Amino acid sequence: MPNIIIVDDEQSLRQVLELVFREESYTVRTAFNGIQALEMLEAEPADVILTDVRMPDMDGIELLRNVRERNPDVGVVLMTAHSSVETARDAFKLGADDFIEKPFDVEELKVIIAKTLEKQALVSENRAFKRAQRERGSIGNIVGSSAKMHAIFQMIETVAEVQSTVLVTGESGTGKELVARAIHSMSPRADKPFISINCGAFTETLLESELFGYKKGSFTGANTDRKGLFEAANGGTIFLDEIGEMSPAMQVKLLRVLQERRVRPVGAHDEIPVDSRVIAATNRDLKRMAEDGTFREDLFYRISVIPIDLPPLRDRKEDIPALIEHFVRKFCDQSGKDLGISPRTAQILENYAWHGNVRELEHTIERAVALERSAEIQPEQLPTHITNYNPDRIRSEFSLPDDGIDLMSHLENLEKTYVMEALRQTGGNQTRAAELLQMPVRSLRHLLDKHSIRSLSAQMRSSD
Ligand SMILES: Nc1ncnc2c1ncn2[C@@H]1O[C@H](COP(=O)(O)OP(=O)(O)OP(=O)(O)O)[C@@H](O)[C@H]1O
Ligand SMILES: [Mg+2]
Numbered sequence: 001m002p003n004i005i006i007v008d009d010e011q012s013l014r015q016v017l018e019l020v021f022r023e024e025s026y027t028v029r030t031a032f033n034g035i036q037a038l039e040m041l042e043a044e045p046a047d048v049i050l051t052d053v054r055m056p057d058m059d060g061i062e063l064l065r066n067v068r069e070r071n072p073d074v075g076v077v078l079m080t081a082h083s084s085v086e087t088a089r090d091a092f093k094l095g096a097d098d099f100i101e102k103p104f105d106v107e108e109l110k111v112i113i114a115k116t117l118e119k120q121a122l123v124s125e126n127r128a129f130k131r132a133q134r135e136r137g138s139i140g141n142i143v144g145s146s147a148k149m150h151a152i153f154q155m156i157e158t159v160a161e162v163q164s165t166v167l168v169t170g171e172s173g174t175g176k177e178l179v180a181r182a183i184h185s186m187s188p189r190a191d192k193p194f195i196s197i198n199c200g201a202f203t204e205t206l207l208e209s210e211l212f213g214y215k216k217g218s219f220t221g222a223n224t225d226r227k228g229l230f231e232a233a234n235g236g237t238i239f240l241d242e243i244g245e246m247s248p249a250m251q252v253k254l255l256r257v258l259q260e261r262r263v264r265p266v267g268a269h270d271e272i273p274v275d276s277r278v279i280a281a282t283n284r285d286l287k288r289m290a291e292d293g294t295f296r297e298d299l300f301y302r303i304s305v306i307p308i309d310l311p312p313l314r315d316r317k318e319d320i321p322a323l324i325e326h327f328v329r330k331f332c333d334q335s336g337k338d339l340g341i342s343p344r345t346a347q348i349l350e351n352y353a354w355h356g357n358v359r360e361l362e363h364t365i366e367r368a369v370a371l372e373r374s375a376e377i378q379p380e381q382l383p384t385h386i387t388n389y390n391p392d393r394i395r396s397e398f399s400l401p402d403d404g405i406d407l408m409s410h411l412e413n414l415e416k417t418y419v420m421e422a423l424r425q426t427g428g429n430q431t432r433a434a435e436l437l438q439m440p441v442r443s444l445r446h447l448l449d450k451h452s453i454r455s456l457s458a459q460m461r462s463s464d
Contacts, residue, residue, distance in 0.1 A: 002117050003027040003044075007037040007051035007063065008079070017050070020106055021113075034058025038066055041074070048075035048116050050109075053091075061091060068095045072161070072188030073124055075116035079104070093234060093275045095188070119191075126190065140182030142175060143326045146316040152179070155308055160186035165258065165303050167243075168281040170310030173359030176281040177241065179308060183279060184237040192236030195229050195276075200245030207250055209266045212257075218267020230263045233276035243303065244284035244295060255299045278303065313354040313361065314438075320350045320361070327362050328377070331369035339369060342376040352386050353438055416451045419444070423453075428460025 004026045006017045014030045021028045029046070031037040033055045041049070049067060053060040064076050078091050078099040091099060097116045100109055139153050159166055160183050168176040177196065184194040202210060209219075213228030229238055240246075246254065257263050258278065262271040280303045287304075289295035313319065324346060332339050345368075354360055368381035379387050422433040434444040448454040 001025055001027050002048065003029075003046045004113070005029045005031060005037050005040055005046045005049045005051075007031045007034065007049065007055070007060070009033060009052060009055040013052075017109075020110070024110060034060065034063030034066070037063055041067065041071070045071070046074055047120060048077065048097075048113060050077045050079065050113065053078055053080045061094065064091060064094050064096055068188075073120060073127075075113075075120045077112055077116055090273075093273065095235070123188075123190070127186070140178065140185055142178050142182055143322050144316070144319045145322050146318040148311050148316045149319055152308060152310065155306075156182050157186060159183055159306050159308075161188075162306075163277055164305045165278045165280065166306045166308060167286070167304040168279065168308045168310065169286070170283065171312045171357055172283050173357035174310035174312060175358055176283070176310060177239065179310065180237070180239045180279040180281060184239075184277075187237070187277070189236045189277060193233050194237045194239065195233040196239040196241060197229055198241045199250075200242035204247045204250055207246070208253065212253075212263040213265035213268075215265055215267035218265075222267070225265070228263060228265060230257065230274045230276050231272060234274055235276070237277045237279060240278060240280040242282055243280040244282040244286055244289060248296070251296045251299050255296065255302060258299075258302050313357045317350060320354075321346070323358060323361055324349055324365065327365040328369060331366050335369060337369060337372075338375075339372055340376045342378055345377050345379050345382065348379055348382060348387055348389075352389050355435055355438070412451075415447065416453070419447050419451065420453065420456070423457050423460055428457045430457060433457075 004021055006014055006021070006028060007030070008014050008017070009032050011032075014032070018028050018030055029040050031040055034051070035058045037049060037051065038058075040046070049063070051060040051063055058066075060078050064078070067074055067076055072095075075097045076095070078096050079102055080099055081102050097119060098112050100112055139156060142149070142153070142156075144150070144153070156179060166180075166183060168179050170176050180196070181194060184190065197210060199207060205219075209222075209226070209228070211228050211230055213226050213231060214222050216222055216225050240254075257274070260271070261275065262273050264271045286295055286300055290297040290300040313323075324341060328339060328341055331337075349361070349364070356363075364382060364386065365377075367383075368377045371381040372378065418437060419433070422436045423430075425436065426432040430444055430448075431441055434441040437444060445454070448457055
């Protein structure tokens with residue numbers, strides 16, 4: 001039996017509605033204002049609240065706001081007088097499920113309430129499904145069985161319930177966008193849009209009109225009014241990818257939007273209230289940029305209320321087997337193949353360093369699935385830099401002379417030897433040499449200076 005709370009300060013209406021819904025075999029409780037309704041909700045959960053907007057003490061909008069803070073699973077439908085349709089529009093933004101104008105037809109009201117209940121049931125079912133998924137070691141489409149990913153799954157679930165801005169960081173290909181989508185799809189905003197924009201892909205003026213919209217005639221080519229993405233994502237989530245690329249002027253404008261929760265379209269006088277949750281991502285070190293002054297510190301603090309840092313794949317190798325299986329299945333399904341993976345191939349994939357992270361693994365498997373003609377993916381279908389990669393090779397050369405070694409100077413020598421070998425193999429290309437040595441270019445340069453071989457790298461480059 002669905003459980004409804006009817007809230008109206010007018011006693012006669014409360015009585016009529018109580019009768020109507022009892023007849024439909026609802027469990028009905030009635031309240032004369034928002035405060036009483038909240039008390040009832042605390043005492044015993046409800047499936048849906050039908051509330052008047054104008055009431056003394058706590059009005060319907062305030063009630064809605066309170067309910068949404070506590071429990072995203074309750075349906076809320078507003079009854080408004082004709083004159084306050086505007087309020088109802090605002091109410092949608094605050095998360096009302098529906099509204100009906102007074103005076104109304106009871107049959108119409110019944111349909112609205114039934115629909116709201118249906119939607120609530122779907123939402124809670126979805127939530128239960130996702131919980132079950134996580135227990136099996138994945139949420140959304142995110143696969144991962146490592147302790148590190150489990151901590152991230154938990155974080156995703158927690159932040160999905162709140163409104164705070166989230167900053168997702170991590171190397172390229174670690175799954176930042178996937179995390180942003182998972183947060184959205186597990187949040188009460190799941191049935192509203194998720195809109196993603198790459199801040200690095202636009203010039204400053206274009207980015208502004210993309211995000212905030214523009215008025216007709218505000219610049220050449222603006223032939224009509226256009227909504228910005230913040231408005232389009234109303235009620236939902238806006239994903240600001242590569243936020244580290246945003247120009248200083250745009251950073252100021254974004255900060256204002258986050259503070260005021262309003263946007264001003266280009267060329268407009270008035271601001272428009274927006275309710276879109278912001279998730280930002282970057283593969284740059286924003287904190288350092290903030291310290292260096294290349295990113296606004298106040299904006300950094302504003303967006304990093306909840307930081308989620310995705311570890312590189314090489315730091316969570318336990319995830320590789322499950323990811324392999326996931327991608328083999330994905331690409332087999334797409335191509336109508338039915339492939340396994342040979343133990344040797346799996347071993348090579350598990351040992352590799354994956355500097356392009358999950359994206360590189362995904363592409364490697366996509367290619368291998370396409371190429372394989374037998375029933376199992378063989379090492380021949382992998383690129384040679386992956387099959388040739390062998391960290392064990394180093395260990396096999398290990399030996400300790402009977403009379404011992406001067407470990408510190410030996411290590412220094414080894415370091416220099418490896419750096420020089422990497423430069424030789426890459427024709428002096430520092431970026432690729434750093435990749436071979438699995439370190440940031442910055443660290444390689446540091447080693448070049450330390451061993452006084454920076455000029456050597458330059459010579460190698462000019463001699464080819
Ligand atoms: N844990 C994971 N499970 C399944 N697929 C994943 C996982 N992590 C990443 N992927 C896949 O890898 C690819 C790259 O992920 P995504 O685009 O989210 O990375 P990113 O961190 O945003 O990278 P970039 O910084 O380059 O934009 C996507 O196809 C994504 O589906
Ligand atoms: Mg991305």
